[in-house]
Amino acid sequence: MPRVYLTAAYDGTAYHGSALQAGEPQTIEAYLNRAIHGATGDETPVIGASRTDAGVHARGAVYVFDTASSIPPDRFVHVLNHLLPDDIRIIESHEVPADFHPRRCEAVKTYVYRVLNSPQPDPTRRLYTWHVPRPLDVNAMREAAATLVGEHDFTSFCNVDSTAETRVRTILRISVERSGSGALRDTHDDEIAISVTGNGFLYNMVRIIAGTLVQIGWGWRDASQMAEILSAKDRGAAGCTAPPQGLFLIGYEWITDDNGAIMVKI
Numbered sequence: 001m002p003r004v005y006l007t008a009a010y011d012g013t014a015y016h017g018s019a020l021q022a023g024e025p026q027t028i029e030a031y032l033n034r035a036i037h038g039a040t041g042d043e044t045p046v047i048g049a050s051r052t053d054a055g056v057h058a059r060g061a062v063y064v065f066d067t068a069s070s071i072p073p074d075r076f077v078h079v080l081n082h083l084l085p086d087d088i089r090i091i092e093s094h095e096v097p098a099d100f101h102p103r104r105c106e107a108v109k110t111y112v113y114r115v116l117n118s119p120q121p122d123p124t125r126r127l128y129t130w131h132v133p134r135p136l137d138v139n140a141m142r143e144a145a146a147t148l149v150g151e152h153d154f155t156s157f158c159n160v161d162s163t164a165e166t167r168v169r170t171i172l173r174i175s176v177e178r179s180g181s182g183a184l185r186d187t188h189d190d191e192i193a194i195s196v197t198g199n200g201f202l203y204n205m206v207r208i209i210a211g212t213l214v215q216i217g218w219g220w221r222d223a224s225q226m227a228e229i230l231s232a233k234d235r236g237a238a239g240c241t242a243p244p245q246g247l248f249l250i251g252y253e254w255i256t257d258d259n260g261a262i263m264v265k266i
Helices: 028-040 073-081 138-146 205-217 223-232
Strands: 003-010 057-066 088-096 107-116 150-153 168-178 191-198 247-254
Touching: 003 028, 003 073, 028 057, 028 073, 028 088, 057 088, 073 088, 107 205, 138 168, 138 191, 138 205, 138 223, 168 205, 191 205, 205 223, 205 247
Parallel strands: 057 247
Antiparallel strands: 003 057, 003 088, 107 191, 107 247, 150 168, 168 191
8 A cells, every 4th residue: 555645734723733633523634534535435544743733833744644545646635635625735745665654754843933023913914923012132032042952951841741751852953033034934024933943842842932032032031041941941940832823833854864765763
């Protein structure tokens, strides 16, 4: 049975997260499974590379599924889009090796958090940004963000309900830019984009980083405090958890060996 790789984009506003949940029909994976079943008759559920919370959006989410259908893998992008709601779209589809598992392969992924920094809210952007009316010092936010680059224990930036065995993660790149320079280039002059690329993320990690950076930007905390927050390894040391609607999963970069094969996690 071929294994089909999907790159998906979705507006998460109407969904209770991306991952399949028992008794919850309003998730991204539930809609993908229904569309695949409608196209092929297959009952095999999709496997997601990661999950997003309710209200979070994606431009490069990754899923795989196995199928006995005669539909060519590269045609699923068209077939499924006829069966999916308008706020979920397949961007690309192709076949991958049968043993490819997106959660067992080495990858880095990028999230962007969007802040609307204007005196008054914009109702047309209320579902895609966090409105912060107080002026923000982007330079201070940028200085604080640089402290997070590298391998660290991110317990201070992890939801207390997380069941992760280790809180150690590596942030490869982080930027704080006004007016859409960076991963999201369609933002307005009154928006700030916080872009974070890493080898993995803890529950609510990017939203807590965003909330802490915003507090630094408006002067509630000093940029120099970020090192102390990180070393505290205490959720109470960091800032608020930013609301979900400003968060976008941008995509994945799969790590390959010298022969071009995707590396598997040890």
